[in-house]
Amino acid sequence: MKLPQLYISLKWKSVVFVSIVLMAVTVVWVWMGVVRQMDTFYKTLEDSHQAETRFLQELIDDTVLKLTQFAQLIAAKEVVREYLADPDKSAAFNTVLEQEWLSYNINLGLDFLAVYNADAALLGELRSAELKSDNAFVEKFQRELHDSLGSGEPRDFLYCRQSCFMVVLEPFIDSSGKMGLVALAQNLSDMVRLYYEFTGSDLGVLISGDSPHDLTFHGRYLKSWDVYAWAVSDFSHVFPILKSYSASFPVEGGEREMFQHGGHTFYLRQLQHPRFESLGREAYFLSINDVSSAYRDFNSGVRQGVWAGLVSLLIVELVMLLLIHKPMKRLVRLTNALHLLPEQKFGDVMNQVPLNDLLVEDELRELEKSTVYVARELDMLHKELDLKSDFLKGQIYALTRSRAFLTRLFDNAQIFIVTHSFDHKIRSGNRKFESLYDTQPENFRDLIVRENERLEFERSLAELSHHIIDSFQQEVAILDRHGTSLIITWNHALVEDEEGEEIVLSVGMDQTQQKKAENDLRWMANHDGLTGLGNRRSFNTAFEELLREGRSGALVFIDVNRFKQINDIYGHHAGDEVLIDIAQQLRKQTRLSDVISRFAGDEFTVLLADVDAETLPALLAKLSAQLSGQIRTNVGQMVNYSVSIGAALFPDHGSDSQSLVMCADIAMYNAKSKGLGFWHMFDAADERVVQIRQDHTLLLTIRHALKNEAFSLVYQPITEIGSRHVTHYEVLLRMQDEKGNTISPGLFIPLAEKTGEIRQIDEWVLDRACRALKAVGSSGQGVGFSINISAPTLQADDFCDLVMASIRRHGVDPSRIIIELTETAYIENFQQVLNNLRQIVSLGVQVALDDFGVGFSSFNYLKMLPLNYVKLDGSYIRGLVRNRDDQVFVRSMAAMIDAFGMKTIAEFVEDQATMELLSTLGVTHGQGNYIGLPMPFDHYFGSAC
Numbered sequence: 001m002k003l004p005q006l007y008i009s010l011k012w013k014s015v016v017f018v019s020i021v022l023m024a025v026t027v028v029w030v031w032m033g034v035v036r037q038m039d040t041f042y043k044t045l046e047d048s049h050q051a052e053t054r055f056l057q058e059l060i061d062d063t064v065l066k067l068t069q070f071a072q073l074i075a076a077k078e079v080v081r082e083y084l085a086d087p088d089k090s091a092a093f094n095t096v097l098e099q100e101w102l103s104y105n106i107n108l109g110l111d112f113l114a115v116y117n118a119d120a121a122l123l124g125e126l127r128s129a130e131l132k133s134d135n136a137f138v139e140k141f142q143r144e145l146h147d148s149l150g151s152g153e154p155r156d157f158l159y160c161r162q163s164c165f166m167v168v169l170e171p172f173i174d175s176s177g178k179m180g181l182v183a184l185a186q187n188l189s190d191m192v193r194l195y196y197e198f199t200g201s202d203l204g205v206l207i208s209g210d211s212p213h214d215l216t217f218h219g220r221y222l223k224s225w226d227v228y229a230w231a232v233s234d235f236s237h238v239f240p241i242l243k244s245y246s247a248s249f250p251v252e253g254g255e256r257e258m259f260q261h262g263g264h265t266f267y268l269r270q271l272q273h274p275r276f277e278s279l280g281r282e283a284y285f286l287s288i289n290d291v292s293s294a295y296r297d298f299n300s301g302v303r304q305g306v307w308a309g310l311v312s313l314l315i316v317e318l319v320m321l322l323l324i325h326k327p328m329k330r331l332v333r334l335t336n337a338l339h340l341l342p343e344q345k346f347g348d349v350m351n352q353v354p355l356n357d358l359l360v361e362d363e364l365r366e367l368e369k370s371t372v373y374v375a376r377e378l379d380m381l382h383k384e385l386d387l388k389s390d391f392l393k394g395q396i397y398a399l400t401r402s403r404a405f406l407t408r409l410f411d412n413a414q415i416f417i418v419t420h421s422f423d424h425k426i427r428s429g430n431r432k433f434e435s436l437y438d439t440q441p442e443n444f445r446d447l448i449v450r451e452n453e454r455l456e457f458e459r460s461l462a463e464l465s466h467h468i469i470d471s472f473q474q475e476v477a478i479l480d481r482h483g484t485s486l487i488i489t490w491n492h493a494l495v496e497d498e499e500g501e502e503i504v505l506s507v508g509m510d511q512t513q514q515k516k517a518e519n520d521l522r523w524m525a526n527h528d529g530l531t532g533l534g535n536r537r538s539f540n541t542a543f544e545e546l547l548r549e550g551r552s553g554a555l556v557f558i559d560v561n562r563f564k565q566i567n568d569i570y571g572h573h574a575g576d577e578v579l580i581d582i583a584q585q586l587r588k589q590t591r592l593s594d595v596i597s598r599f600a601g602d603e604f605t606v607l608l609a610d611v612d613a614e615t616l617p618a619l620l621a622k623l624s625a626q627l628s629g630q631i632r633t634n635v636g637q638m639v640n641y642s643v644s645i646g647a648a649l650f651p652d653h654g655s656d657s658q659s660l661v662m663c664a665d666i667a668m669y670n671a672k673s674k675g676l677g678f679w680h681m682f683d684a685a686d687e688r689v690v691q692i693r694q695d696h697t698l699l700l701t702i703r704h705a706l707k708n709e710a711f712s713l714v715y716q717p718i719t720e721i722g723s724r725h726v727t728h729y730e731v732l733l734r735m736q737d738e739k740g741n742t743i744s745p746g747l748f749i750p751l752a753e754k755t756g757e758i759r760q761i762d763e764w765v766l767d768r769a770c771r772a773l774k775a776v777g778s779s780g781q782g783v784g785f786s787i788n789i790s791a792p793t794l795q796a797d798d799f800c801d802l803v804m805a806s807i808r809r810h811g812v813d814p815s816r817i818i819i820e821l822t823e824t825a826y827i828e829n830f831q832q833v834l835n836n837l838r839q840i841v842s843l844g845v846q847v848a849l850d851d852f853g854v855g856f857s858s859f860n861y862l863k864m865l866p867l868n869y870v871k872l873d874g875s876y877i878r879g880l881v882r883n884r885d886d887q888v889f890v891r892s893m894a895a896m897i898d899a900f901g902m903k904t905i906a907e908f909v910e911d912q913a914t915m916e917l918l919s920t921l922g923v924t925h926g927q928g929n930y931i932g933l934p935m936p937f938d939h940y941f942g943s944a945c
Helices: 012-075 078-085 085-109 136-140 142-153 189-199 235-246 292-338 346-352 363-412 451-465 512-526 535-550 561-569 572-589 616-626 658-674 687-708 743-757 757-782 799-810 829-840 858-864 884-899 912-920 937-941
Strands: 110-117 124-126 155-160 164-173 178-185 202-208 226-230 256-259 264-271 277-280 283-290 416-420 426-429 469-480 485-496 501-509 553-560 595-600 602-607 627-633 637-639 644-648 679-681 711-720 725-736 784-788 818-821 847-854 868-874 902-905
Touching: 012 110, 012 164, 012 189, 012 264, 012 292, 012 784, 078 110, 078 124, 078 178, 078 346, 078 829, 085 110, 085 124, 124 858, 136 277, 136 283, 136 292, 142 155, 142 884, 164 743, 178 644, 189 202, 189 226, 189 829, 202 616, 226 235, 235 256, 235 283, 264 292, 283 912, 292 346, 346 363, 416 485, 451 501, 485 512, 501 687, 501 902, 512 535, 512 572, 535 595, 535 602, 535 644, 535 658, 535 799, 535 818, 553 561, 553 572, 561 572, 561 637, 572 595, 572 602, 572 616, 572 627, 572 637, 595 757, 602 616, 616 644, 616 679, 616 868, 627 799, 644 658, 687 725, 687 743, 711 937, 725 743, 743 757, 757 784, 757 799, 757 818, 757 937, 799 818, 829 847, 847 858, 868 884, 884 902, 902 937
Parallel strands: 155 277, 644 679, 725 784, 784 818, 818 847, 847 868, 868 902
Antiparallel strands: 110 124, 110 178, 155 164, 164 178, 202 226, 202 283, 256 264, 264 283, 416 426, 416 501, 469 485, 485 501, 553 602, 553 644, 595 602, 627 637, 711 725
């Protein structure tokens, strides 16, 4: 049975909701007031406690000060100095002290006075009656006594046993230089009285330990704390409070210890005295404050805050009820009017909702206006409904015709269009899709042939159904009614059918022919079109696969002998026939697992897996015999051919394709050197192999040096012979290998030029030389740097930009840079070098020609290149003093160079005689170990760089 629904007015819902909110706000407000009052109350107590602690400390400090001053007065007495000088008079000294003791005890409150010499021997001592029975008093502070005498510094501390005393040890030195010490002690009982008089709070001094047997302390023992109340202000009133408090709280107390006793509220806290060391028993200083009045005020404030919150809540509730009463009556009337709208009684609605003028409008008035407006508009719409019904009939007819048009369009489209549900049931398909099958299939997923494509389709379809993706594309293989495989690219997207249900629209394009063309292109990318064998790319793929599998084997490298002659004599058609015949023979003589490739031109390779050095020779001999044969040309000519075969093992001779092919190629050339039709296995001891490996090691060293800044520069001065003044320095490159050994540029520069690393080296040298020249600055007195640049870099299109970028980056004067090129270097593009040099000369850079006299185009260089300096090759200078032919040649070259307006530099100047002879022969500059050795930057310029 259906229970009747409970109706609760919106008015009362609003009242309940607002009441809950107001109650929560009131509770928070009252609670915050209580917390603030609590914080204020306890802060007041804490401030008072801190002030009392400071006052107690001041009382103790004042007692120490008075005792210290009095000790200094006693030390200044003449009688103390006399008896300090003569310790044998200690008895007489004690008599003198006893004469004044009564005055000290009564007027100053002293309880102990003693004088000690520098050896801590007692010269005289007086005690009050209270201390006479305490034999352990002096023994307790013996350590302090010796420390004070040893350091010459005063000591003060508390001593508590049956009473508490402030003890001061004051060392002194008399006029004769002898040291002594005055010890004073004063009872602290007066301090309790002073504390009460100044603070108005009670103070209790408690001493730990069992209650003594002395009747003086009978009734003062607090068993719970194991202490006795030695001194308490207003003992009869305070001690019962302490006794009751000790039964509930520890003697140390807490931060906020409120305690009720006798209808009063007390606040007890221990006062700390951290400055003083205590001897004897432990003493506690407790402050006892009657805070009953403040506590009553605190409770009264809390109660008033609670009542104020409750009254405010009640007033707000009443005001809220009065404010919402009239609007709720209007809302009920409006609700009844809205019930008439479904009955199409629009006139009655407008009559029941009067729109009288109001001084202040609100949301309810807006709702009334909206209701009247909706009723008026619905009345108008109802009248227009009949007119629009006829119009809709016409639209339905037009949609029917549009649907028929779309159906014809889909049926005639040259793409596959299919709709199916998410459970793969095919709902419709266009004519092109239906033409694939005799009868339309029922399940779309079952059309997909490959299992992995079917699983991918299901995964993507699930994402589409959950709106993770809007659409997806997939290329799949399907079978038509003839069993022919078709490659279709499907685009799947979500659509809604006539009933608004989500279905899948799949549009497919036939990619079969395109895929066939792609496969043909892919085959061509991996195979040789003439022989049908694999190419270098397929070889690399197969080799990498063998390495991944950890297999070993051999690479056979085959080269057709005199293939160029065959092409030249018989034509390229005959050469092609030879290559095809060799390919066929290779297929016959190798296993199916072997990989045959044509590298380029007349080169073939066979990758043999699972072959070792013992079985390989027999295979090579068989191939060498079978691959030598003849063919008949199309004109009937017989063409003989043979091959040379080289082989290398992997991974023994190479673990990468480049190294392995190189080794096999070397072995093939060794086979060719034996004659036609031979084979050869790679041997790591071959001279050519050794050289290649040395070059490879050196290349790795060059690349390591470039990466890790393992290059360095040295500088050799070049002097003007006449004035013996250094005009510039040649910058020379050095390289360190990984072991720190220096390698001469003559060893690594030729290899760097072959491999292309020379450009990076030139850039590094140019940059570091300009940086060093910048570091020399004006201190170098205008000297320049001559920088060697290789032929490949000189022929680069951007050479001028490279030089000027380094000059601008380091801000050096271009005229102090000399670009030095080697005359013996092979320059392929002389015109480019000439253009580059002319550009940098126009910008102020100078040019020098090195090794003049041993190259191929020396005199042509002098005529065409914009040179400033010409360096004579050292071969003419080394034996210059002894060889008159060299002297004649040097004199002639110097005169010719001078005629071109250039300066001459002689290299390898090793002694004074050569230097003087060069001057007579017309040579302007000299360079060599006699002038200066190639040295690091610091040697010639200090540590500026």
